[in-house]
Amino acid sequence: MPRIKRYLSDEYVLFHLEDLSEEILLVPEQVSMLTGRGLEKLKADREADNPPPYVQHEEGSPHYYRVGDVRDYLRSLKSFRNNAERVRYFKEHEINGADELAPLAVERRKRFDAEMSASAMEQRRELEVRRRKASREFLGFESFDDYLTNALPDDEWPFTLASGKPIEFFMSLGIGGDHLPGEGVECRWLSLDEYLTMRRAAALQERQEREAAELRAAADEATTEPLPAYERPVVSGKSAGRL
DSSP: OOOOOOSSOHHHHHHHGGGSOTTOEEOHHHHHHHHOOOHHHHHHHHHTTOSSOOEESSTTSOEEEEHHHHHHHHHHOOOOSSHHHHHHHHHHOSSTTHHHHHHHHHHHHHHHHHHTSHHHHHHHHHHHHHHHHHHHHHHSSSSHHHHHHHOOTTOEEEEEEETTEEEEHHHHHTTOGGGSOSSSEEEEEEEHHHHHHHHHHHHHHHHHHHHHHHHHHHHHHOOOOOOOOOBOOEETTEEOOBO
16 A cells, blocks of 8 residues: 655644645545545545546555635535525535535636646746845845855844844745744844754754653653562561561
């Protein structure tokens, strides 16, 4: 059986579904968690061409589901206030949400095709060239990788400091406030020397915290048997009792 790779944790998918890119792939277990349909039901849906649509890299490979398709599927599901509504709906629709989902899936395919067209890719390349040029003019380097590779010790780059840990500024913009501490966050220019020193200190602290957590977990799992009571040696045929 081919190994199925989870791109995101179940907890993150459950609580941040609306924030995820529509192109991210989910595994069937995650779709089952979100839709309430068991794995066998999802398998039957795939075989019967029922929604939600799925992705397969090649014949015989694992099945995945795009976040956008799953979101649209959940939004397309019809809610019923009473049995009369349910009966009336299923007289006109065989599968709940299928008819409503179909045009959304077609629109997504068109959008993906447009984004992957030669003209769109050329436009993205031109934008990347402009971005690098603007970055070089404003920051002195084309990118953060360029900065790490070519910066001198006193050359600076903008960073977000989260509890003392430096995070590349533009990368931090995509993290979101939910994943940054509520306090102790600031933005500063750091030299290469300052960045490397602070990053090393943060890495050492993270390692110490991880090792401490592992030790605590190991201690919690360990079962300690009570020590046997010590008995005094027998003197003149009588036990001297226990300590």
